[in-house]
Each structure stands twice: as structure tokens, then as C-alpha cells.
Amino acid sequence: MNIILLGPPGAGKGTQARRLVEERGMIQLSTGDMLRAARSSGTAMGKRVAAVMDAGELVTDEIVIGLIEEQLEGDNGGGFIFDGFPRTLPQADALGALLAKHGATLDRVIEMQVDDGALVARIIARSTCGCCGEVYNDVTKPQPADGKCVNCGGTEFKRRADDNEESLKTRLLAYYKQTSPLIGYYYAKGDLVTVDGLGEIEAVAGDIKAALG
Ligand code: AMP
Numbered sequence: 309m310n311i312i313l314l315g316p317p318g319a320g321k322g323t324q325a326r327r328l329v330e331e332r333g334m335i336q337l338s339t340g341d342m343l344r345a346a347r348s349s350g351t352a353m354g355k356r357v358a359a360v361m362d363a364g365e366l367v368t369d370e371i372v373i374g375l376i377e378e379q380l381e382g383d384n385g386g387g388f389i390f391d392g393f394p395r396t397l398p399q400a401d402a403l404g405a406l407l408a409k410h411g412a413t414l415d416r417v418i419e420m421q422v423d424d425g426a427l428v429a430r431i432i433a434r435s436t437c438g439c440c441g442e443v444y445n446d447v448t449k450p451q452p453a454d455g456k457c458v459n460c461g462g463t464e465f466k467r468r469a470d471d472n473e474e475s476l477k478t479r480l481l482a483y484y485k486q487t488s489p490l491i492g493y494y495y496a497k498g499d500l501v502t503v504d505g506l507g508e509i510e511a512v513a514g515d516i517k518a519a520l521g
Contacts, residue, residue, distance in 0.1 A: 309334070309387040309520065310412055312394070312403075314490060315420035316483040317476065318427040318434070319505045320512060323443050324420070325391040327513050333386035337379050339372045339393040344468075362469050364478030366395055366486060373402045380406055387415075395487045400494075417494040418519055420505035420512070424480065431471050438464035 311334075313321040325336040343361060346354030357367045376393055394400040407414055422430075433446040439462030444451045451465050452458055470479065494500040501519040505512055 309415045310390070310407065311387070311415055311520065312390040312417040312494070313392075313420060314417055314487070314494070315505055316422065316424075316427055316487075317479045318431040319420040319422045320509070321391045321420060322441065323509060324513060324516055325389045326441060327509075328389055328516070334389050335379075335382075335385055335387070336389045336391055337376060337393065338391040339375055339395075340391075342375045342379075343367060343372075362475060364470055364475030364482065366482050369396055369398045369402070373399060373406075376403065377406055380410055394490060395482075397489055397493060400490055414499055416501055416520060417490075417499045418516055419491055419494075419500055419502045421502055422505040426506055427480070428473070428476060431476055432473060434471055435465045435467045437462045438466045 311328075313325055315321055322336075322338060322341075325338065328334045329336050343354070343357055347358050347361070348354070353371060357371065360367050372393055372395070376390070380388075390403065394403050404414065429447075430445065433448075435444045435446070435451060436442060437444075437457040437460060440457060440460040442457050442459040443449075444465065455463055457463070457465075470476075491500065503512060503515040503519060507515075
């Protein structure tokens, strides 16, 4: 089963994707994670995209489609979760063509809806475990007092360079201008299921499970 998790920054796509990886053996393909990895390993592409990412703008379709194309060459195990991709209509068309080339289909597009005010609050307070990616929130789920990640015991926590109010505004604008048209696109194709992304992680996971059948 191949699915897309679609939603604005802070909707909880990464958190829910990690659960699906653990529970269903699916493979998470996050273009944001791939781009951050390219940056930290200092590749030429990583250097090219750094300023665009920090500003909260979208990198070119060509770059992200290329990243996804490479990943689809591998074994898909329990299926792919596309997390943060596609983000534009040309990316959505390209994904359809790439899946078709591999004899695969897109089974569901899960739209995670979250109110804008909640997104800002979530993102500004967000940090993650540098080892396993467990997400913390300064208000609702502070980093453990003993300094050890509740999931893996890791002791390094990080905040994303683009999790600040200024680039968040640009990221939200990019979502509404460039990504939200995909909701109609996938609705028209009959692939879209909408879940409320505002609830507790468990509740959202339950809704996603129901949507996947
Ligand atoms: P994310 O981790 O998904 O929030 O992505 C972080 C940043 O990486 C975004 O703000 C963009 O600059 C870039 N990015 C990630 N995925 C895409 C994509 N599918 N298309 C364009 N830019 C992307």
C-alpha cells in the first residue's frame, strides 16, 4: 500500500509516518529529511538548497522529484509513505507517473487538517530527539528531566533551523499557495481521506488506521 500524508507544516505527518513504519513496516519517504541529510553531509545539492529551506520556501520540483525517483528504485517492503511530497501539482503528476512506471498505485491520500493557530504553537515549541526523531513540545510534552529520550534513551535534542516564526509564515504561505490545490486534485481522483490532525497522537493514529482499512 502506498500513501501520501498531506498537510501543512506541524500537522503531525512525520509523527504519524514513524508510527506506520513501526506498525506496518512501511517505508517513510520524507523529502524534508532527505534534503536535511544532503545539507548536513555537505553535498553540492545540499548547499544549493540550504538558503531556500531556511527561508521556508520550496526547493525546485526537479530536485525533489529526483530524490523520490531514486528511492522508488529500491524494494518497497510494506509500501511507501510519502511525507512532505508531493507539494506542488507538477510533483503530484510526477509521482503518479513514477508509480505507474513501477507498476504501483497510490492507494490513499490522508489529508491531516489542523487549525493554523495550533500549527504555529506546535512548531515554535517543537524539538526532536537527534537519534530517533521522537517529537517533544515545550508546553505539552517537554524533554525529559533526566535528559534522556523516552523512546530511545538518546541524549541529543535538536530544533529545526526553519522552526521560527518568520520562516513558518513563508512555509504556511507556500502550503496554501502551492500545496493545498493537491487536496482538490486527489479528491477528484477519489483518493482523498481527511482526518482531524488536532487530536491526541493516538486518536489521530486511530483515524488514519481506519482510513487505511
Ligand atoms: P519538511 O521537513 O517537509 O517541513 O520540509 C522542510 C523544507 O524542505 C521545506 O520547507 C522546503 O524548503 C523543503 N522541501 C521538503 N519537501 C519538499 C517538496 N516536496 N517540494 C519542495 N520543497 C520541499
